[in-house]
Amino acid sequence: MASRANHRVLLRCAVLCAAALLCSDVTAVSAAESPSATPVAASNFPIASAARLAGDSKQTRFVLDLDKTIQFRAFALADPYRAVLDLPQVTFQLPAGAGTGGRGLVKAFRYGLVMPGGSRIVFDLTGPAKIAKSYVLDAANGQPPRLVLELEEVDRTTFVQSLSVESRPELRPAIAAADATDAAVPVAAFKPAASADLRPVVVIDPGHGGIDNGTQAGSESEKSLVLRFGLALRDRLEKSGKYRVVMTRTDDTFIPLGDRVRIARNQSAALFVSIHADALPRREGDAQGATIYTLSDRASDAEAERLAEAENKADAIGGVNLTEEPTDVADILIDLAQRETRAFSNRFARLLMGEMKTTVRMHKRPLKSAGFKVLKAPDVPSVLIELGYVSNKGDLEHLVSENWRSRTVGSMAQAIDTFLAKRLATAGAAN
Numbered sequence: 001m002a003s004r005a006n007h008r009v010l011l012r013c014a015v016l017c018a019a020a021l022l023c024s025d026v027t028a029v030s031a032a033e034s035p036s037a038t039p040v041a042a043s044n045f046p047i048a049s050a051a052r053l054a055g056d057s058k059q060t061r062f063v064l065d066l067d068k069t070i071q072f073r074a075f076a077l078a079d080p081y082r083a084v085l086d087l088p089q090v091t092f093q094l095p096a097g098a099g100t101g102g103r104g105l106v107k108a109f110r111y112g113l114v115m116p117g118g119s120r121i122v123f124d125l126t127g128p129a130k131i132a133k134s135y136v137l138d139a140a141n142g143q144p145p146r147l148v149l150e151l152e153e154v155d156r157t158t159f160v161q162s163l164s165v166e167s168r169p170e171l172r173p174a175i176a177a178a179d180a181t182d183a184a185v186p187v188a189a190f191k192p193a194a195s196a197d198l199r200p201v202v203v204i205d206p207g208h209g210g211i212d213n214g215t216q217a218g219s220e221s222e223k224s225l226v227l228r229f230g231l232a233l234r235d236r237l238e239k240s241g242k243y244r245v246v247m248t249r250t251d252d253t254f255i256p257l258g259d260r261v262r263i264a265r266n267q268s269a270a271l272f273v274s275i276h277a278d279a280l281p282r283r284e285g286d287a288q289g290a291t292i293y294t295l296s297d298r299a300s301d302a303e304a305e306r307l308a309e310a311e312n313k314a315d316a317i318g319g320v321n322l323t324e325e326p327t328d329v330a331d332i333l334i335d336l337a338q339r340e341t342r343a344f345s346n347r348f349a350r351l352l353m354g355e356m357k358t359t360v361r362m363h364k365r366p367l368k369s370a371g372f373k374v375l376k377a378p379d380v381p382s383v384l385i386e387l388g389y390v391s392n393k394g395d396l397e398h399l400v401s402e403n404w405r406s407r408t409v410g411s412m413a414q415a416i417d418t419f420l421a422k423r424l425a426t427a428g429a430a431n
């Protein structure tokens with residue numbers, strides 16, 4: 001019972017902590033805009049210096065060494081089975097490869113930022129397990145402060161019952177609060193700048209981020225490659241002054257897939273462009289070049305299907321409870337809007353291919369479609385671009401080259417110009 005009481009205290013702390021995060025969220029965003037403020041704040045975050053697993057497939061213990069005690073929240077998620085630790089923003093200085101190997105009930109774990117001010121550790125479990133205990137120990141006997149998570153094997157029924165209301169994740173507190181006030185905008189930065197600004201909105205969506213690294217090639221991770229690209233595209237588009245450009249993320253933060261779609265919809269975006277850089281399992285050969293994807297219920301080929309599956313896993317990777325995602329409204333109006341939107345998405349994809357192929361190496365079949373969750377806004381034309389394969393040496397050289405990036409950004413900006421000029425002309429004629 002003592003651990004139960006502890007749990008309650010922790011939960012109460014977590015609520016306070018979440019409230020603090022909510023407030024710090026806004027300040028963190030404005031602080032990020034003034035470059036000098038960020039490094040100062042970064043040095044104050046607790047540091048996690050080591051992590052270890054002990055035990056067996058019945059009971060497994062995870063220990064994280066810290067430089068100060070922290071408040072946290074622990075909860076479990078089903079399908080796939082995961083355990084999640086939500087922490088205040090932590091600077092992870094764990095050895096390279098930490099979390100890739102498992103032990104006992106833990107297959108592997110990931111860690112990183114899920115929002116400004118909030119970090120998360122997600123454990124992939126081998127099967128249903130309950131969080132038997134979770135606590136923070138003060139420094140003692142030459143040991144640093146430690147966060148301890150104890151997992152115990154249970155059957156599925158017990159596991160599902162243990163997902164009680166109080167242990168249900170609120171996902172990101174900022175999102176929960178925004179949803180509650182019916183203004184489903186994750187952070188202040190995503191609010192429209194001014195209602196008087198009638199320029200079309202282009203949403204650029206650098207894939208992955210924070211706890212979700214995307215694909216990895218040596219020291220280069222997809223999340224940072226696509227962020228650099230997205231920011232360059234933003235700068236190029238903003239220079240023309242014709243559009244208002246909204247980024248789904250401008251730093252190394254995790255954004256759930258549903259939120260990316262929500263940002264595009266809340267902004268009544270004229271176009272949504274998601275940026276990724278794929279990798280191919282070795283056995284599937286050595287594909288190369290850029291590919292442009294649109295949404296389809298049926299994948300255009302096996303590779304497109306595999307890729308959509310991989311990209312759709314982002315929420316599970318980031319510890320978002322998939323069962324809590326609102327189900328799509330099956331409505332005839334949405335269906336009609338979707339059909340029109342898909343026609344526009346396909347038109348943009350073809351335009352984009354036409355522009356890109358003059359400057360960039362394209363995949364041998366550059367236009368494909370599959371069920372990407374991030375492309376599901378029923379009213380915003382959306383495409384997902386895989387810039388190239390980080391698993392291909394030549395593509396990777398391009399992806400990290402500033403010259404290549406600049407040329408590719410140029411051809412994409414050209415395609416966006418052509419697409420939106422036509423759309424706006426048509427819209428104007430209709431009025």
Ligand SMILES: [Zn+2]
Pocket residue numbers: 207208214215222276277278311
């Ligand atoms: Zn990706």
